[in-house]
Amino acid sequence: MSAYNAETTGGAGEVVQQYLRGSAHRLEAAILERLTAELPVYRKLPTEQLSGDVARMIRRGLDDFARVMESGSMPGPEQLALLTGSATRRAEEGLPAEAIVSAYFLGARTCADDFAAAARPEDLPALTAMYSLLVAYLQHVTTAVTAGYVHQMQTTVGERHSARQLLLTALREGRVDEEAAKEAGLTLPAGYLVLALVTGPHADEHAPGVDTNAAAQRKLRRLHTELALHTRGTALTSLTTTGGLVLLPSETDPAELTPAHWDGTTQLLTRLQRAAGATVLAAAVPARPGDVAQVWPVATELARIAAASARPPGLYRLEDLALEYQLSRPGPAHAHVAGLLDPLDAHADLLLTLTAFLRHDLDRRATAQALNVHPNTVLYRLRKITALTGLDATRPTDLPTLHAALTCHTLGN
Structure with missing residues (x-):
């Protein structure tokens, strides 16, 4: 809680908060325009992201600062947590930290300049109060945003060496490592459905003037989120923006999989494609944990064959590609x-x-x-x-x- 309060700001704070709320739509548009004009990284963001997440955070910032002017109190933990969460998502998408922080300062400057330009002589106390609270507000905001960004970057680096990645590596090398599974907080299932994915580009990855890397990373984040939401148990993944390997856990032995299991996997693939906003082709081969090392190269080759033979997006098994698989062998x-x-x-x-x-x-x-x-x-x-x-x-x-x-x-x- 800041040392400022409603008594110290008095009617001056009320003047500013009324102005901000009354001008919210116009200020939102002005801030968004300045972001794309003055910060190149925002200019390259997909239109969907600018009109969605970024516009929402501008509106939230305007509302938060209006409350600060009204009450004289800084944002509480819940409001700051929203800023931290937004910074985390921007870090996942690869936006530079300096661009994110600059965006908040640019928004604050836009509001302050706009009010100052419209102020009358009798509004001098309100103008003074606004600048005083604005400095304190930006201190809180910058701290929350930086914390979210740094935390996400630490998490990203840590994931490369996490216990789940170690478990995935062990399985790919043919080692059934119960200890690695325990360290990952998992129990090895009866089997895995080994998926080799080939992911097409999102439309934003080819849009003129759009940061293709940000668009691709956004697609990848959606794939990870969808897998986490709709997988029974924990999927082990090694994915890039163009595809990769997924081990879907199954409590059913690979020899006993039923059509219902395959239908469920097909539905999961449909969800992945919808979430990614891009084509997703997958080759699937079931395996016991100890057989993953022999199976994942087969799944990868099947996915490569399905893509090479111009198969439509969807789920493919060995029986679907047996002819192409056999004929692709040298001879x-x-x-x-x-x-x-x-x-x-x-x-x-x-x-x-x-x-x-x-x-x-x-x-x-x-x-x-x-x-x-x-x-x-x-x-x-x-x-x-x-x-x-x-x-x-x-x-x-x-x-x-x-x-x-x-x-x-x-x-x-």
Whole structure:
């Protein structure tokens, strides 16, 4: 609690708080405009983030300082905890600490300058009170924001060497380490569903003027959050912004998994894709803890094959990709199947169209939209592909061969 109080600010504080509340919408817009104009890192943030989290924190800051002027008291623990939480999220997204702190000072300066410009001679006591309380308010805010940011950075660094990461490393190396599981606060389950993820980019990662790293990290944070919310037990993860490895714990032995288990995993993948705002493709292989070391390379290879064969986003098992997996192994069959698409090497647009058509689940309009061409152009190119290769992407009996050929051709190149 500050030494200031309502008696010391008196009516002067009331004048300022009424002005702030009456001008809140205009000040919010002015602060947001100055943030993007004067702090380059904010200019590169996705529009969604600026109009969402950042705008909310501006409104909260205006309301908090209006309360300070009204009561003469500094923000309490609950209000400061909200600021700490916001700084934690910004740290997760990779925003520099100096930009976050500067944003609060810039907002305070905008409010102070705006009130000073409108003040009359009789408002001098209010102006004096405002500047006095503003300095104290910024001290509290800066402390809370810095604490949140530093804590998150320490947590991020610590996670790299956390007990769960050590457990994941042990499993990937073929060691069933009960002690490592205990240190992580976990009990080894009967089995794991080993997921190899391939994550596509969020739209913001390609938006002009947007900080692509911030957008990608935001996507990754959403994936971690969704896994934590919808996984029974604790998933062990090694993820980057383009995918990685996830071990989903299961109390059911891998040999006894039922269709319901796979349906649940498919639903989880749908949630991950919705949360990420990006395509998510996953290959899944069940394994007992002691078999993870043999299984995770298979899952990784299956995910690579699914992506190479232009499979749509979704969940894939070995039985879904058995043909492509087998043909992707070195040998005469691999060379023969890969050669089926050799006639397209001189026609980059045809190979691109075939890949997009398969990836969009044979949807001609979706393919045309992805390629930015007319649907009739897609149809023309598909017919030309058939003429050159003898394989028809619209004929169900040719689809397994096309997927296998595209896999071998892509991996071979």
